[in-house]
Amino acid sequence: MSHFFQTIFTANKKLNTDQLILKKTVLSFFFFFVLAGAAFWGWKWLRSRPSDSGKTSAPIRAVLNTNEKIFDGLLSDKHLTKEYPKSKAANPARVNGFLGLKTPFDSANWRMNVIKASGDTLKLTLDDIRKLPKVEITFNFKCIEGWSQITNWGGVRFADFVKAYGLTNETAMEYLGLSTPDKEYYVGIDMLSAMHPQTILCYELNGKPLPMEQGYPVRLIIPVKYGVKSLKRIGDMYFSNSRPPDYWADKKGYDYFSGL
Amino acid sequence: MKKMIVKKHPLAIRWFHWINFPVLGIMIWSGLLIYWANDVYRIGFGNFTLLKFFPQSFYEALHIERRLSEGMAYHFVFMWLFFLNGIAYVLYTLFSGEWRYLLPQRRSFKEAWQVLLHDLRIRKTAPPVKGKYNAAQRIAYSAIIVMGIGSILSGLAIYKPVQLGWLCSMMGGYKAARIIHFVLTIGYVLFFLVHIVQVILAGWNNFRAMITGFEVKKIKETPVAGETPPVTTEKSK
Structure with missing residues (x-):
């Protein structure tokens, strides 16, 4: 395991191809899952906004009103x-x-x-x-x-x-x-x-x-x-x-x- | 055997791809909420219906019913993300030169059949791939861009059939635009199913490239290579 972290935090130049593949793969997937998690959290946030007396929440209503202005x-x-x-x-x-x-x-x-x-x-x-x-x-x-x-x-x-x-x-x-x-x-x-x-x-x-x-x-x-x-x-x-x-x-x- | 890191998908393309995935998902879901309110399409003739869009069990399983206003609201919010991400993707592809890997070539249409027969295990060899994508991929990925443009135009024609009356007429009228919009959506779903199967069959190296940007290529050791470190093409681009 320590080898693993060592590889991740070592400069690319000092790594052989296998280590470089490992490092790049791990980092890319890490960021991918962080961003996917953020997107999912954003969706959950949007879905949890309280609705107005209809069934539409404030952020959604704001976009609809902007659409109205545009169109x-x-x-x-x-x-x-x-x-x-x-x-x-x-x-x-x-x-x-x-x-x-x-x-x-x-x-x-x-x-x-x-x-x-x-x-x-x-x-x-x-x-x-x-x-x-x-x-x-x-x-x-x-x-x-x-x-x-x-x-x-x-x-x-x-x-x-x-x-x-x-x-x-x-x-x-x-x-x-x-x-x-x-x-x-x-x-x-x-x-x-x-x-x-x-x-x-x-x-x-x-x-x-x-x-x-x-x-x-x-x-x-x-x-x-x-x-x-x-x-x-x-x-x-x-x-x-x-x-x-x-x-x-x-x-x-x-x-x-x-x-x- | 030596391994080599070969760049495949630029960062921008990976962003566009992974943004499009959930956004298109939300567009299809909210589109279903809208479609339910007037679900008149079917495959069949006369009184015979082969397939109804959609069976009651489908609506119930996905909780589609009586959510028209919610569907419209989300559709008209996320349309912006779908549109802007799509425009950015097309512009990037044009200006970066990536279109060269994407656009079908003259031989692509013949080769695509050979790829198909190969993938169905009918033909033993697949035509050689030049660039990033084989002939079938070139056609599919270019078609999906055309479909996206079609969805935006037919969608706008339904959204503003009076103010954009010329567009609505261009689509063959209001009802025709609605059908085009629906058929294209079915097209995305079919594309998605084939895409998933192909990604699974193509394996880890191919899938990883859509996240990391690179593929690992195995090359035969050259006798004179000696102790020189492995070559990466990363900086040579």
């Missing part, structure tokens, strides 16, 4: 979702997710509450929204689960709605917040994505009024985000410079941005 730079009104001919749209469209739709719904008394910066609230009916210029979009709707489906939606461009109801002061803020009438489901969206020309306040699917399970009377369709952000049955709409609460990001650990 936010790509976001532009000129980058449009590919559109398809209406004939390609699935009918019926896939229904996924009933959060916020389970509470008994009184459609006669429904209003979309637009909470303005001044504290005033616009209470809009379906007709108030329908009278604005209608646009249609047929695109590949992408679910965060991984499936996608070409679907056809109709409604008013969100940016047009903002202009029509004089909400430009509000949309100068950083985020748009939406929630269902029963407040069971809620999302937050960065304003750049909300004002994207393909984001619509949607009241039609395949040319017909939205079915209940697709969010009647009015839902959001936002092709630059995963489907989780296309909130069904808008109850409240508000604006904020801090991140509005977001069901999947806050409760389940998903990326807040979820941009495509």
